[in-house]
Amino acid sequence: MLYQIFSTTWKDIKILLKDWHGIATLFLMPLMFIIIMSTALQGLFYNDADKEPERIPVANLDQGDYAADAITALEDMEGIEVVTTWNNEVLTREAAEALVIEGEYPLVVVFPTDFSRQIEAREVNENATAVIELLADPAISTPYVAPIQGMVYSAAERVAETSIVESAVSSGLETIFAEVPEENRPEFTFEKTGSSIVDIQQISPPNMEAEFEPDTYQQNVPGYTVMGVFFIIGAMSTSILTEKREGTFRRLLAAPLPKPVLLAGKILPYYIVNLIQIAIMFTAGHLLFGMTFGDPLALAVISMALSAAATGLGIMIAAMGKTDTQVGGLTSLLTLTMSALGGCLMPTYIMPDFLQEISQLIPHKWAMQGFQDVLVRGYGVEGIMGEAGILLVFAAAFFLTGLRLFRFE
Amino acid sequence: MSRNIVETNNLTRHYGNIKAVKGLGFAVQQGEFFGFLGPNGAGKTTTLSMLACILEPSEGTALIAGHDLINEPNEVRQIIGLVPQELALYPTLNAFDNLLYFGSIYGLRGRALRRRIIEVLGMVSLSDYSRKPVKAYSGGMKRRLNIAAGLLHSPRLLFLDEPTAGVDPQSRNAIFDHVERLKEEGMTIIYTTHYMEEAERLCDRVAIIDEGRIIALDAPHKLIADLGGGIIHLGVGQKIIDKTMLKQIRSLPQIKSAERLNGKYEIKTSHTKETLIHLLDFFKHTTVSITSLEILEPNLETVFLSLTGKQLRD
Numbered sequence: 059m060l061y062q063i064f065s066t067t068w069k070d071i072k073i074l075l076k077d078w079h080g081i082a083t084l085f086l087m088p089l090m091f092i093i094i095m096s097t098a099l100q101g102l103f104y105n106d107a108d109k110e111p112e113r114i115p116v117a118n119l120d121q122g123d124y125a126a127d128a129i130t131a132l133e134d135m136e137g138i139e140v141v142t143t144w145n146n147e148v149l150t151r152e153a154a155e156a157l158v159i160e161g162e163y164p165l166v167v168v169f170p171t172d173f174s175r176q177i178e179a180r181e182v183n184e185n186a187t188a189v190i191e192l193l194a195d196p197a198i199s200t201p202y203v204a205p206i207q208g209m210v211y212s213a214a215e216r217v218a219e220t221s222i223v224e225s226a227v228s229s230g231l232e233t234i235f236a237e238v239p240e241e242n243r244p245e246f247t248f249e250k251t252g253s254s255i256v257d258i259q260q261i262s263p264p265n266m267e268a269e270f271e272p273d274t275y276q277q278n279v280p281g282y283t284v285m286g287v288f289f290i291i292g293a294m295s296t297s298i299l300t301e302k303r304e305g306t307f308r309r310l311l312a313a314p315l316p317k318p319v320l321l322a323g324k325i326l327p328y329y330i331v332n333l334i335q336i337a338i339m340f341t342a343g344h345l346l347f348g349m350t351f352g353d354p355l356a357l358a359v360i361s362m363a364l365s366a367a368a369t370g371l372g373i374m375i376a377a378m379g380k381t382d383t384q385v386g387g388l389t390s391l392l393t394l395t396m397s398a399l400g401g402c403l404m405p406t407y408i409m410p411d412f413l414q415e416i417s418q419l420i421p422h423k424w425a426m427q428g429f430q431d432v433l434v435r436g437y438g439v440e441g442i443m444g445e446a447g448i449l450l451v452f453a454a455a456f457f458l459t460g461l462r463l464f465r466f467e
Numbered sequence: 468m469s470r471n472i473v474e475t476n477n478l479t480r481h482y483g484n485i486k487a488v489k490g491l492g493f494a495v496q497q498g499e500f501f502g503f504l505g506p507n508g509a510g511k512t513t514t515l516s517m518l519a520c521i522l523e524p525s526e527g528t529a530l531i532a533g534h535d536l537i538n539e540p541n542e543v544r545q546i547i548g549l550v551p552q553e554l555a556l557y558p559t560l561n562a563f564d565n566l567l568y569f570g571s572i573y574g575l576r577g578r579a580l581r582r583r584i585i586e587v588l589g590m591v592s593l594s595d596y597s598r599k600p601v602k603a604y605s606g607g608m609k610r611r612l613n614i615a616a617g618l619l620h621s622p623r624l625l626f627l628d629e630p631t632a633g634v635d636p637q638s639r640n641a642i643f644d645h646v647e648r649l650k651e652e653g654m655t656i657i658y659t660t661h662y663m664e665e666a667e668r669l670c671d672r673v674a675i676i677d678e679g680r681i682i683a684l685d686a687p688h689k690l691i692a693d694l695g696g697g698i699i700h701l702g703v704g705q706k707i708i709d710k711t712m713l714k715q716i717r718s719l720p721q722i723k724s725a726e727r728l729n730g731k732y733e734i735k736t737s738h739t740k741e742t743l744i745h746l747l748d749f750f751k752h753t754t755v756s757i758t759s760l761e762i763l764e765p766n767l768e769t770v771f772l773s774l775t776g777k778q779l780r781d
Contacts, residue, residue, distance in 0.1 A: 305553030
């Protein structure tokens, strides 16, 4: 009996070893996921000494000195690298807005022109407040903004208090008690009364205003929808493989059915399934969690472009996979890896720079950006045409590659 | 005007370094029932696949009803019907829905399509089962539906690739009946099989194919007549076949040839029964005993054996 068990096991191992594509993807998939997720999320589990400092662009428009002092205090803080220039030029407000709009940085700190003046105004008006602007992408999550906001506030408030209040009062007291021996001088402590001198305001760049306050569902629903849409590639590939295996494909090849038409006929049902998937996911997000839709036409355009990319990839995988194991392995590897790299599982702005560069080559990233343009940044059809266009380029590339590789015989 | 509906010239197909079909040249007339008889791997399905525009020939040309196979494949596809060796059906759909789809890809639609579906289902005796899912059908029923799908668009030329493979004898006979009816209605049919009795029963002409080549082509009765009798395999109690004895056997009446084959005598004769009497008489006067005797009456299997030295079915 043991011998029969061993013989059967060995037979199946031999069969599996012949399918090296399937084996490679079965082992590659978890490995890729581990590497990407660990690299992308390293910021959440870092050892202080190991972490790369967070680069914060700062535009100093202040006509006084207090902003410069605050920036110096910020630079002294651990974990931060302050960037005050871009393309070898000092950051201006326009440059700061461009950095956020173009996605180079999710936020930029702006010290306005009257920052120092506002701090000095506190001497005569205890309610005067010097405002620092946090120019941020509306889609950025609060857990990312809050620590930066806190550090900027801390640095700026310390400078303001030290510079204005303490030194002025201490200087006055020195003058008053100059003749009194030190041992007889009264002790003075400073208590902060009234409101903070510094205030931080988060604002969006022009034309990037969020119509509604972004919520967690506007991050998660598009993320998991995009991931889910690409699972279609497994269903498509398996369907084509089954047709080939069951012989119906042979009958279709003998029929007056052009090959591109044959493939298009395989794509269309899954394209429709994708659109229904997206509609259901977003409707569920709205009904269950109150997620808002934004411009429905813009949403439809992104959805159609996304579905084209997903089904195009399905054809390509169907052309590459020769067995069910290969198809299953490729599907899992690609859907999970691309979802992770494309920002479906975590925002791309928390990833290291090189992963953010790689994400540009992933259709998921453009789909996520498109959805968030509509849901969070309030863009209409015109605003998402770029992302939709890129998704259609992916769709064309996948389909043409699949057509080239597809074995019709 | 040519009466040929199929004409091939040097039709060849390579798979890498392997030549599966080597330089086939043959013609099939309109209304003819033409057979390809050969063992598994002989090149029958590959030949059919080329003629059905599934595989592109590596070399050579073919005309199907005057249309060039390579340059006018869509015209060819409109004319031909294919009944593949595999059951090319969607198992989760019922017969009606299968045929609805297959008919639509040939441009049939609406009431005309539905009428035609009812007609072909009647032809293959599946009218009462049209709404059952195909996966619930018996093997014979699936084979008949497979044929029905190839007939939907009323092709001028029908390719039947081993349509009785894996089917029980009763269903096989039912399929023969349907196929013979098609023949009577004047359809041109190219039929592949490795069963000689099918070729003998159905075919007007048979091309015997082995290792990618046609080694004989004629009406079955002529191929058998050309063999001129049967073959006798005689096993004797000799470790090594005696050359002298072989010579003596060759000189017996009505023996066309005698050779040593796998430790036996293979004797080809024009009259099997009379030769057998002579052989028995011959060995009676020797000290050599007969240990086995096999008589292969003249049929296509024997023809194949005499031409190739191999059995038709392994």
